[in-house]
Amino acid sequence: MVIIPTYNEKENIPNMIQALFALEVPNFHLLIVDDDSPDGTGDIADDYANRDSYKDRIFVLHRLEKKGFGPAYKDGFKKAVQLGADLIIQMDADFSHQPKYIPQMLELSSKFDVVVGSRYIKGGSVDENRGPIRKLLSWWANRIYTPLILNFPVKDATGGFRLFHRDAIVGMDVDQVLASGYVFQVEMIYVAHKLGYKIGELAIHFPDRQVGTSKMKSSIAVEAALRVWQIKFRHGGLNQARRRTHAYTSKGSNCTTKCNIICFS
Numbered sequence: 318m319v320i321i322p323t324y325n326e327k328e329n330i331p332n333m334i335q336a337l338f339a340l341e342v343p344n345f346h347l348l349i350v351d352d353d354s355p356d357g358t359g360d361i362a363d364d365y366a367n368r369d370s371y372k373d374r375i376f377v378l379h380r381l382e383k384k385g386f387g388p389a390y391k392d393g394f395k396k397a398v399q400l401g402a403d404l405i406i407q408m409d410a411d412f413s414h415q416p417k418y419i420p421q422m423l424e425l426s427s428k429f430d431v432v433v434g435s436r437y438i439k440g441g442s443v444d445e446n447r448g449p450i451r452k453l454l455s456w457w458a459n460r461i462y463t464p465l466i467l468n469f470p471v472k473d474a475t476g477g478f479r480l481f482h483r484d485a486i487v488g489m490d491v492d493q494v495l496a497s498g499y500v501f502q503v504e505m506i507y508v509a510h511k512l513g514y515k516i517g518e519l520a521i522h523f524p525d526r527q528v529g530t531s532k533m534k535s536s537i538a539v540e541a542a543l544r545v546w547q548i549k550f551r552h553g554g555l556n557q558a559r560r561r562t563h564a565y566t567s568k569g570s571n572c573t574t575k576c577n578i579i580c581f582s
């Protein structure tokens with residue numbers, strides 16, 4: 318199952334749905350987690366979910382307000398577990414995470430508990446049009462700063478294109494991941510590492526968003542850099558014995574009118 322959090326992605330979501338289903342991955346499901354986008358992304362997603370061709374293959378989780386992609390992902394991960402997904406892939410709606418890598422991620426899932434789409438290993442790259450300072454800062458944050466502070470081997474800790482085995486999502490207990498913004502990705506992968514899950518990296522190219530509005534600001538990046546320390550103190554004591562063993566129970570589907578549209582309060 319692929320999970321995509323959305324906020325104002327009306328230009329991207331129809332193309333993304335088509336690109337994902339064109340992969341023709343067997344037993345493929347999509348869960349869109351929308352935070353009541355003012356541009357109507359949630360309605361567009363519902364419209365696809367209700368089409369006969371996508372029946373029971375697209376699920377839409379409606380959250381009542383914008384709270385950042387971290388909480389949206391947490392609800393999405395729990396819902397995916399409840400829906401019975403074995404492999405859970407997270408990705409952005411704006412094509413910075415290209416669907417063409419999904420078959421390779423699935424292949425690597427036989428060797429690893431978690432697969433990280435990585436811009437900063439051999440063969441990985443970011444948008445050619447990015448300025449040199451932005452490129453250098455992102456490389457430094459991912460290759461030097463974060464691994465040094467967290468003492469871990471992952472070379473793209475801030476990227477959000479990842480595959481998790483269901484057991485890893487349950488074992489990690491996503492409720493203990495508290496960040497809501499960009500550092501959410503770092504916190505998730507640090508918790509996975511501390512709990513002893515086997516993490517593999519797949520080289521990806523990361524083009525910047527072509528359409529839709531950017532939500533990234535430099536102040537967010539600075540805050541994320543400082544919060545890496547908070548993550549270290551919060552989760553530094555975790556180890557394999559601290560994996561959660563019981564799955565999530567059903568909750569929050571209090572206004573289900575159609576079977577594949579879920580509302581969270």
Ligand SMILES: Nc1nc2c(ncn2[C@@H]2O[C@H](COP(=O)(O)OP(=O)(O)OP(=O)(O)O)[C@@H](O)[C@H]2O)c(=O)[nH]1
Nearest residue numbers: 322323324352384385386389409410526531532533
């Ligand atoms: N549900 C939900 N999704 C969000 C929220 N903020 C961002 N997203 C989605 O999370 C994904 C990543 O956000 P982006 O805005 O692409 O972040 P980015 O790639 O760092 O920055 P840009 O591509 O420059 O905008 C996208 O699919 C967004 O639509 C939010 O508050 N709630």
Ligand SMILES: [Mg+2]
Nearest residue numbers: 409411413526
């Ligand atoms: Mg983006």
